[in-house]
Amino acid sequence: MAEIRLQVSALEGWYGESHVLHGVTFDVKRGEVVTLLGRNGAGKTSTLRALAGVMRKRRGSALLDGHDLLSTPPHRVAHLGLGFVPEERGIFSSLTVRENLMLPPVVRQGGWSVDAIHELFPNLKGRDTTTGTRLSGGEQQMLAIARILRTGCDIILLDEPTEGLAPVIVEQIGKALVRLKEKGFTVLLVEQNLNFARGVADRHYVVEQGRVVDEFANDSLSASMDQLNRYLGI
């Protein structure tokens, strides 16, 4: 049994006065790809934000390799090896593609070289001087993942990487994810696209109204399809 890297228990979170996470509990083991599924507004993005330190008002516990994420200053979280790819991708419009790629500081050894990144995402090759937000949506998503790989982080929070993208691009991103998994990355993935999620994930958690309400192993997903569809309202 692989060790647990991320252990989240009874995590609560607020945007100002608005209480949106009501006790999220799940774990992610080393080398796993785990998804958070759930309807719009369930609290998936908020969960990632709470873990990455973007959401500041939190309660409960979240341990990464035994380090308490909730008491870690927000600019130190990345240095624990956690890379965050936000839902809105967060490509900076005042930075070139190259500057976007080089922005996050290297937090530990083992980060990818620019060459290795270009091999994974050939679309980014030769675009160095382009303004970041001039890239297509798919390319921005690749850039958002690529810049995290450079830092040497080994656990990635990935929020809806396929949202609004054409099938060919989705396929490319799926392949990249499989490559990352092979390389030993641990991934917490938020995804609405169930087909995509099934292709890459080991386990799935269902989030509903700010809580984790169920869990499925990827192997047993076919048998639980009815149940899952009911959760997702499909």
Next chain:
Amino acid sequence: MTELFGVPLAVLSGQVMIGLINGSFYALLSLGLAIIFGLLNVINFAHGAFYMVGAFVSWGLLTYAGVGYWPSLVLTPLIVGAFGAVFERTMLRRLYGLDHLFSLLLTFGLALALEGVFRWIYGAGGKSYPVPPSLQGVYNLGFMMLPVYRAWVIVASLAICLVAWVLIEKTPLGARLRAATENPKLVTAFGINVPLMLTLTYAAGVGLAGLAGAMAAPIYQVSPNMGSSLIVIVFAVVVIGGMGSIMGSIVTGLMLGVLEGLTKVFFPTASAITVFIVMILVLLLRPAGLFGKDK
């Protein structure tokens, strides 16, 4: 005598030169304001006061410690910047996230307090700072006489502005600054200490004002109100250039300095309000400023 539009060339070029000098200081100060506003979202009303403090620090270094002009060009921005850093850490920081108005009032209060303290100690009168020996003398350009020190101020300010621009627009450090301006939370999540960056940026911005003060000391009288008379114009420059635009503040600063100088030649009574007329026009026609991006 050569004339242009009925004005002797020497008079015209003399006013353009004065305009360039003033414009250099407008540029240096509005540059710092723009950097601070861009990242901290603070309208730093104390900017003129820091400029005044810079002039006094330079004057004090010479008068009390015998530290000359050149070392003071290094020491003054460091001292003023350090003071700014302490102010940011202990007071200004508490107001982030609140309405602009609060930080504006705080920095306005600081400006009044600094001015008051210096007036209390040194009186309202001006102190003069000698032009450093290495920069004394005059260039004879044929059509006009150009004091060496003034030429130096124009060249040095331009160089400083250019370096600041390159630093912000072309280096990794500048990329972090621009990114933090756009989305500080994400930049923090990437492992960058944004609060520290805010402190250093504020320190750099007011350090720049201090440097401008040190450079201004041999030209203008060093007096407690030298900042407040300048800051109003500098704010107009920032508004005209476009809030937060670095190149905008540099170009606008110089341009308006020259424009002001030219108005003195052709329409002397209007020279004091030229900048504000331009500001009104820009606000009416292009509210984001000449170089600003519409949001």
